[in-house]
Amino acid sequence: MVKKVIYGNHAVSYGARDSRVEVIAAYPITPQTQVVELLSEFCASGELKAKFIKVESEHSAMAACVGASAAGARAFTATSSQGLALMHEMLHWASNARHPIVMANINRAMGPPWSIWTDQNDSIAQRDTGWLQFYCSTNQEVYDTTIQAFKICENDKVLLPGMLILDAFVLSHTSEVVDMPPQEEIDEFLPPYEAKYKLDLDDPRAFGGLMFPDWYYELKYKQHRSMEKALKIIEDVGREFGERFGRYYGLVEEYRTDDAEIVLVVSSTVAQTSKEAVDLLRKEGMRIGLVRIRTFRPFPKEKIRKIASKVDMMIVIDRNISFGSEGVFYTETKAALYNEKSRPPVYGVIIGLGGRDVRVEDIMNIAKKGKNNKLEINKINWWGVKL
Amino acid sequence: MKLTIPEEELMYEGTVDCQGCGAGLAMRYALKALGKRTFVVIPACCWSIIAGPFPYSSLQVPLYHTAFETAAVVSSGIKAALEIKGIDATVMAWAGDGGTFDIGIQSLSGAAERNEDIIYVCYDNEAYMNTGIQRSSATPYKAWTTTTPRKYPKARPKKNIDEIMVAHEIPYVATASVAYPEDFIRKLQKAKNIKGTKFIHVLAPCPTGWRSLPEHTIKLARLAVQTCIFPIYEVEDGKYKINIKPKNPKPVEEYLKLQGRFRHLTEEDIKEIQEATNRKWKKLLKKEEFF
Amino acid sequence: MEKTVKKRRIFLMEEIKMYEVRFHGRGGQGAVTAATILADAAFHEGKDVQAFPMFGVERRGAPVAAFMRMDTKPIDIKTQIYEPDCVVVLDPTLMSVVDVTKGLKENGKIIINSSKDPKEFNLGKGKVYTIDATEIAIKHGLGTKTNPIVNTAILGAYSKAVGNVKIESIEEAILQNAPRKKEENRKAAVEAYEKTRGE
Numbered sequence: 001m002v003k004k005v006i007y008g009n010h011a012v013s014y015g016a017r018d019s020r021v022e023v024i025a026a027y028p029i030t031p032q033t034q035v036v037e038l039l040s041e042f043c044a045s046g047e048l049k050a051k052f053i054k055v056e057s058e059h060s061a062m063a064a065c066v067g068a069s070a071a072g073a074r075a076f077t078a079t080s081s082q083g084l085a086l087m088h089e090m091l092h093w094a095s096n097a098r099h100p101i102v103m104a105n106i107n108r109a110m111g112p113p114w115s116i117w118t119d120q121n122d123s124i125a126q127r128d129t130g131w132l133q134f135y136c137s138t139n140q141e142v143y144d145t146t147i148q149a150f151k152i153c154e155n156d157k158v159l160l161p162g163m164l165i166l167d168a169f170v171l172s173h174t175s176e177v178v179d180m181p182p183q184e185e186i187d188e189f190l191p192p193y194e195a196k197y198k199l200d201l202d203d204p205r206a207f208g209g210l211m212f213p214d215w216y217y218e219l220k221y222k223q224h225r226s227m228e229k230a231l232k233i234i235e236d237v238g239r240e241f242g243e244r245f246g247r248y249y250g251l252v253e254e255y256r257t258d259d260a261e262i263v264l265v266v267s268s269t270v271a272q273t274s275k276e277a278v279d280l281l282r283k284e285g286m287r288i289g290l291v292r293i294r295t296f297r298p299f300p301k302e303k304i305r306k307i308a309s310k311v312d313m314m315i316v317i318d319r320n321i322s323f324g325s326e327g328v329f330y331t332e333t334k335a336a337l338y339n340e341k342s343r344p345p346v347y348g349v350i351i352g353l354g355g356r357d358v359r360v361e362d363i364m365n366i367a368k369k370g371k372n373n374k375l376e377i378n379k380i381n382w383w384g385v386k387l
Numbered sequence: 388m389k390l391t392i393p394e395e396e397l398m399y400e401g402t403v404d405c406q407g408c409g410a411g412l413a414m415r416y417a418l419k420a421l422g423k424r425t426f427v428v429i430p431a432c433c434w435s436i437i438a439g440p441f442p443y444s445s446l447q448v449p450l451y452h453t454a455f456e457t458a459a460v461v462s463s464g465i466k467a468a469l470e471i472k473g474i475d476a477t478v479m480a481w482a483g484d485g486g487t488f489d490i491g492i493q494s495l496s497g498a499a500e501r502n503e504d505i506i507y508v509c510y511d512n513e514a515y516m517n518t519g520i521q522r523s524s525a526t527p528y529k530a531w532t533t534t535t536p537r538k539y540p541k542a543r544p545k546k547n548i549d550e551i552m553v554a555h556e557i558p559y560v561a562t563a564s565v566a567y568p569e570d571f572i573r574k575l576q577k578a579k580n581i582k583g584t585k586f587i588h589v590l591a592p593c594p595t596g597w598r599s600l601p602e603h604t605i606k607l608a609r610l611a612v613q614t615c616i617f618p619i620y621e622v623e624d625g626k627y628k629i630n631i632k633p634k635n636p637k638p639v640e641e642y643l644k645l646q647g648r649f650r651h652l653t654e655e656d657i658k659e660i661q662e663a664t665n666r667k668w669k670k671l672l673k674k675e676e677f678f
Numbered sequence: 679m680e681k682t683v684k685k686r687r688i689f690l691m692e693e694i695k696m697y698e699v700r701f702h703g704r705g706g707q708g709a710v711t712a713a714t715i716l717a718d719a720a721f722h723e724g725k726d727v728q729a730f731p732m733f734g735v736e737r738r739g740a741p742v743a744a745f746m747r748m749d750t751k752p753i754d755i756k757t758q759i760y761e762p763d764c765v766v767v768l769d770p771t772l773m774s775v776v777d778v779t780k781g782l783k784e785n786g787k788i789i790i791n792s793s794k795d796p797k798e799f800n801l802g803k804g805k806v807y808t809i810d811a812t813e814i815a816i817k818h819g820l821g822t823k824t825n826p827i828v829n830t831a832i833l834g835a836y837s838k839a840v841g842n843v844k845i846e847s848i849e850e851a852i853l854q855n856a857p858r859k860k861e862e863n864r865k866a867a868v869e870a871y872e873k874t875r876g877e
Contacts, residue, residue: 005714005721005729027490028521028534037521037533044539054522054534056489057456082431082454112452114435117733137756169733170756175717176728269756276755355733357758405738436735595738 002180008171009034011139011178012078012104012164015146017048018186019102022073022193025053025064027083030116031168032106035078058083062090062101069099070207072198074150076101080168081108081122088126094161095130095223097208100153100193101161102146103131107268107319108168109354117355118168120268120320124328130223132162132230133297135267139176141294142166144247151190151237157229159196168355170269181245189244227298234295251300253292254307256282260289262370263307265316265333267293270351270358274317277363288367293329301336308337314346315370317363321350326380347375351383392572393419397447404437407601409591409608410510411437412565414446414481417508420575423448424476426469428462430491431455432483433517433593434510456490458482459498462505470504477506477579484511484525488546499555502583506575509548509586512593520596527616528663529656531648532596540651544663549588553622557584561621564590566608570619570630590617598647610642615668620675627675639664696749697842698759702778703768706738708829711855712766713744716833719843719851720748728753741776748842764840765804767791768811768828779803789839789874791828796876807876809835814869818862830856830863834870845871 006014012035016024024043026036042048051068055061058079065075079087084105094101105123109115123133132153136142142164149162166172199207211219235250242248255275257263266274271292281288291307293300308314318327325331330348337343349366352358366383369375397418404411410433418425427450429435435452439445453461458480466478482491487509495507514532515521522532524546535541552560558581563571571589578585592607594600599607611617612631616639619631639661643649652660699716703709710731717729725748732743745759761781767790772778779788779801788804793813796806811831821827830852837845849864856863 005718005727028515028518030518033519033521033533037519040534041536044536056492056524086454086456111454113441114431114452116735167756169730173733174728174730174756175714177721177726272754272756359757359760360755403735403737403740436737440735 001182004178004180005175006139006178007034007173007175008139008142008166009106009173010038011143012146012166013038013042014178014180015143016076016102017042018180018183019076019147019150019190020074020187020192021048021050021076021102023051023053023065023068023075024077025055025061025068025075026077027055027058027061027079029058029080029083031108031172032078032080032083032104034172035104058086059090062087062094062103065101065103066090066094066097066099069094069101069195070097070199072193072195072200074154074193075099076103078104078106080106081110084122084126085110088129091126091129091131091161096219098159098197098223099161100150100159102149102153103161103163104142104146105163105165106168106172107165115354116168118170118319119353119355120165120318121353123163123165124320124322126163127297127328130160130227131297132158132160132227132234132295134162134164134295135293136164136166136171137267137269137271137292139171139174139178140247141249142171143178143180144241144245144249147186147190148237148241148249150193152230152234154193155233156196158226158233160223160226160230165268167269185244189241231295231298231300249294251295252303253294255290255292257289257291257307257311259287260310261287261312262289262367263311263314264288264290264363264367265293265304265314265329266290267296267329268319270317270319270363273358273360274363276360277367280360281364281367286367286371296329296332299332299336304333304336305340308340308343311344313344313370315349315366315375316346317349317351317366319350319352319358321353321380345377347377347381349375349381349383356384391569392416393422395419395422397423399445399447402437402439402445404433405593405595405601407592407594407599407604408433408437409565409593409604410434410483410512412604413508413510413571413589413591416565416568416571417479417481417575418446418448420572421477421479421506421579426451426465426476426478428453428458428465428478428480430458430480430482430486431517432486433512434481434483436517455486457494458486458491459503459505459507460494462507463498463501463503466504478504480505480507482507482509483516484509484513485515485523487511488524488548496551496555499552499557499584499586502557504582504584506578506585506587508575509588510591511588512591512596513545514593514596516593516596528660529649529652531598531651537651549586549622552586553625555584556625557586558582559585559621559623561586562588562590562617562619564608564612564617564619565592566605566612567619567631574621596648598650599645603645607642607645610637610645613637614639614642614664616642616664618668618671620671622678625678627671627678629671629675636668696747696753697764698747698762699745699764699766699836700759700762701744701766701768702772702776703742703744703829704738704772705740705742706825707768708827709742709768710744712768712829712833713746715830715848715851715855716836716843717746717748718855719833719847720746722850723843723847725750726753741772762786764789764836766832766836768832787839789832789835789876791832805877807835807839807874809870809874811835811866811870814866814873818859818866818869820859820862820866831866831870834867835874837867838871838874839876
């Protein structure tokens with residue numbers, strides 16, 4: 001076991017290395033470059049026996065992964081923002097073709113204007129492509145989730161691609177302590193990828209050809225059913241990971257929700273900062289907790305319903321915006337609760353777009369405003385906007 | 388003393404390029420050559436930053452920042468709009484090697500095939516410098532970059548973008564170097580008066596990525612030409628003309644040894660590079676003869 | 679309203695035993711590496727740590743900042759550092775361009791790479807410590823005369839001035855993290871530790 005102080009980006013590289021990825025195809029984009037640079041070094045030194053295709057664009061990066069996965073290899077890539085957007089066509093392809101590719105996306109704001117700082121719009125815009133999405137909040141989680149993602153995605157019942165998501169700079173370029181188990185133990189947890197369906201000389205088949213309306217619909221049903229089955233598999237894998245390595249993971253992370261009257265619904269690094277806010281507010285006597293949404297796709301509706309049934313108020317904090325609508329975690333939280341017999345008022349707050357720093361005081365003040373019924377319901381609460 | 392290049396500055400002082408940046412120089416010369424009636428399009432590259440963050444712009448001409456792979460096609464769109472509105476001006480795409488040789492090649496090939504009336508300048512620092520020195524297909528053979536570590540340096544030769552552009556049969560293709568500003572400016576002024584796609588490839592050394600001294604930028608840009616590693620030539624309507632013919636080409640080692648990105652080269656490597664350079668130079672001389 | 683805010687501020691400061699450091703340098707001088715090495719050193723003493731650069735576009739020679747925080751309990755927050763306990767200045771020429779004392783806590787410490795005596799600095803706040811890290815770096819052959827690598831020397835000064843990370847831990851972290859001239863870098867830190875001036 002190795003415990004090291006490493007960047008979030010390097011946590012991804014180590015995770016991919018220890019997952020024994022076989023084909024990497026990547027294109028540089030700030031702030032992802034360290035992920036692929038370290039993987040380049042691992043490949044060069046022989047530490048990682050993988051083929052690294054230095055493609056000429058992100059669209060090609062995903063296309064190369066699709067090819068590699070189709071031929072039965074464990075494929076991996078990393079990107080961010082504009083690059084993820086350029087990949088969009090091939091993201092659909094990867095999921096529809098049922099390739100369990102794993103990708104790290106560094107959440108970075110979309111241009112123009114050019115921005116290299118964090119918000120969630122890039123990954124949120126891909127929520128309909130059929131990829132699993134995991135929002136990570138610490139470097140340890142980034143490392144652990146990279147490994148778990150392969151196990152989850154490669155599961156026969158899932159066979160869908162997955163993206164693990166980390167905030168630009170606040171995680172990608174921040175050094176934190178990460179504990180990395182010995183390779184043998186990871187190998188036991190994550191065996192080599194044995195593709196159920198692959199391009200095979202001994203069993204020649206055609207993949208992806210024309211399909212008439214008489215059967216396309218059933219494929220989509222199956223794709224969605226796999227997403228639903230993934231809900232349980234994510235929890236099973238997270239539990240097994242905990243039993244082996246001491247760190248448990250699930251669809252969500254609850255923090256001091258047991259007797260909470262108010263619950264914040266948060267994600268990514270904002271969730272970490274919010275924990276500090278919750279502690280301080282608790283000291284002041286507020287009965288507050290938070291639920292960190294780790295898995296956004298599939299969306300953990302049951303978990304949200306369960307928490308909602310016990311509280312007086314939920315405040316969803318989005319670091320994204322769906323123009324013409326509202327924050328997306330907000331929409332999905334409300335949608336999960338709409339048909340429940342009893343449901344609390346749910347407020348939506350937008351914060352930190354374009355990487356504006358989210359501070360402990362911000363979260364505390366949001367909670368207090370909510371408690372004093374000063375947040376606007378059915379309206380977007382734009383926190384800290386200067387206009 | 389007589390000034391042999393236009394005097395007017397169309398670029399402000401105080402830009403944030405690294406010490407010794409070749410790309411900064413190149414833009415300064417380019418704007419002098421083309422003048423005020425110029426629209427500049429910049430995709431993701433070092434110049435996205437050198438142009439200055441909000442609320443500044445370091446250029447005294449209109450500038451559009453665009454997505455990485457789109458310099459040639461966004462320029463085409465702007466030119467089309469100007470034409471339909473009867474506005475006479477130059478549209479210049481200003482891209483790095485990554486946005487030209489790699490991710491931008493599709494839209495560049497498309498624009499060239501359609502012979503769009505734009506000037507496309509590729510300032511070549513031979514790697515993805517803005518994102519931290521990763522290899523591009525413009526990276527020279529055996530160079531170190533962060534994705535071609537010293538143990539496994541770049542295994543493939545530099546992509547010959549100039550010949551690719553010549554193959555598109557556009558009216559004008561030229562190479563240039565920041566060490567020969569009069570030649571670079573002359574070429575841009577010539578391009579300005581030609582209708583159709585004009586492609587100019589200018590070598591712009593990068594001390595940060597080449598691991599060279601900032602004060603050696605011009606020296607390196609000159610040595611690249613004098614060793615015949617980066618020949619200066621133009622192809623006008625398919626006719627080749629080599630503008631600078633070193634009488635006694637300098638050995639490539641003189642150029643390579645000034646750059647940390649080549650410090651791992653063995654004698655054999657240098658010999659190999661010398662032979663490849665000689666072959667390429669001979670080939671170019673023959674082309675000039677035949678075409 | 680103002681009163682309540684102040685009260686809360688003090689409350690927060692009492693609660694947080696975290697120690698936050700900000701480094702100022704120019705791109706290429708190793709300010710970011712300094713923060714990382716310090717984090718590694720503190721980590722090896724059993725603390726939880728975070729280190730990160732100023733999140734921006736770095737150009738050679740341009741002012742950069744780097745940050746680290748350490749705590750005896752796990753660090754959750756993921757925010758910028760606004761009120762550092764200590765500021766480390768790798769290049770004193772920055773002081774005319776950048777407000778290096780911005781946000782520095784009242785009793786904060788400021789460590790400057792300079793041949794001057796601390797008394798010669800009138801910064802208005804903070805306890806000043808100085809060390810001629812440039813001289814030490816050049817002496818040990820770190821970097822060049824025009825671009826000396828002063829980051830390891832200045833970490834030695836940090837250890838002496840602040841005292842919350844032992845010099846032995848810094849030496850160990852340097853040996854593990856320095857890409858080249860490990861011994862020379864270590865020696866530079868030790869020499870700086872001995873020669874740091876200030877109360």
